[in-house]
Amino acid sequence: MIGDHYINVVPWRKGFDPRVHSITSTLAWLQLPDLPIELYHPEAVLRIASRAGRPIRLDRATETGARAKFARVCVEIDLTKPLLSKFKVVGLEYEIKYEGLHNVCFQCGRYGHSQANCSSNHSGGQTQDANTNSDWG
Template sequence: MLGDDYITTQQWKKDFVPRKTEIVATLAWLQLPDLPIEFYHPEAVTRIASYVGKLVRLDRAMKLGARGKYARVCVEVDLSKPLLVQFKILGKEYDIQWEGLTNICFECGK
């Protein structure tokens, strides 16, 4: 994010015309607060992140096995779909907090 604008990148393809390309995905960091300790490891967080979007990378602290207030991951999200604000594990709901997505509607992703 630069100011209030989102910076998106995508792989160049044959006949790619930037002015005519619709932005359908963006990268975003999300936080998983209050995650139980048994799910606070890279394998579990990777699985949770894949439910939300395409995993891009784990936070450095998560890779090193450090536990903070929340697990943090970067995912590619499909902007044509609603952004998730919660997920369930074994019947219990947990919140998702998105970093810097103040200009995106959580209902439609636009």
């Protein structure tokens, strides 16, 4: 990241034109605030994060349990699909915060424009059940 923005680097390929070839995935840090203590476990956090993208790694404070305010995990997200804004565990809904993704529309769930500029009639971002097993709630 530079400042509060992600920099995507892709291998050079012949004929690359950034106006035509768009970035379809990126690594992003997610924050999972206010998790119940039984979900603040590396395996549970990775399982929850996998609903938003392919988990890459936990930050050290999350891994060691040093920060209880939110869990933080790096995931590879597919920018061509709607982003997950919420998840459910045991019937309760929790928020997902994306660090450094400034053009996220949680009206339609897509990256590349803000909610104010959305032409979609969909309501809210997507919510998915996190499918945790009974050991975590």
